[in-house]
Amino acid sequence: MSREQLPNAITVARVLLVLPTAWLLWNAQYPAALVLMTIAGASDAVDGWLARRWRAQSRFGEAFDPLADKLLVAVMVVIFTLQSHLPLWLVLIVIGRDICIVGGAVVYRMLFGAIEFAPTLLSKANTAAQISVLLMLLVELCRFGWISDFAALLLDPWSFLLLGLLGVSSGIDYVVTWGLRAIRESRLRGRG
Numbered sequence: 001m002s003r004e005q006l007p008n009a010i011t012v013a014r015v016l017l018v019l020p021t022a023w024l025l026w027n028a029q030y031p032a033a034l035v036l037m038t039i040a041g042a043s044d045a046v047d048g049w050l051a052r053r054w055r056a057q058s059r060f061g062e063a064f065d066p067l068a069d070k071l072l073v074a075v076m077v078v079i080f081t082l083q084s085h086l087p088l089w090l091v092l093i094v095i096g097r098d099i100c101i102v103g104g105a106v107v108y109r110m111l112f113g114a115i116e117f118a119p120t121l122l123s124k125a126n127t128a129a130q131i132s133v134l135l136m137l138l139v140e141l142c143r144f145g146w147i148s149d150f151a152a153l154l155l156d157p158w159s160f161l162l163l164g165l166l167g168v169s170s171g172i173d174y175v176v177t178w179g180l181r182a183i184r185e186s187r188l189r190g191r192g
Helices: 006-016 018-026 030-053 059-082 088-112 121-142 146-155 158-191
Strands: none
Touching: 006 018, 006 030, 006 059, 018 030, 018 059, 030 059, 030 121, 059 088, 059 121, 088 158, 121 146, 121 158, 146 158
8 A cells, every 4th residue: 555545544444433433332332432433533633644744635535534524423423312412402403414515515516516625614613512522422421430520511511502503503604605606606607
């Protein structure tokens, strides 16, 4: 394997970690799930760093790196909601936002062709908040004494409300931004 392919291989490995992480979460083996989530998080940082350092960015990496993150977040949110650790309204916001963005991207691509995604600062804040809240919840469920107690203190209800607010506002931001681009593109094509 060439060094240019290594970042993509790490991304694929992160996607493959989703299934065993889901199984561990479903079976309430939270400390082991925390280990896999930590590995996934570290691999996310490493593959991005390697891709930039070796100038090995690829379309595959650009598409699958955020997909790997979203897949892990979606699985964790759904399982935690089914286990009654997260409120239903929050999973509807998190999953609904991503479905709306993906659906909009598919429609945009069908109508106008290539689409270049660049996450906004609000979207990055949303993703960071999702991962932070899920990590704190996982630490709480691990029952690590005072560390878990501290994580529990930070969680409910304020972090859930913040996560919901960021999800809704970043979803609206994407809809408005790409809606305006679609209108401009449509007008340009109408003149041509």
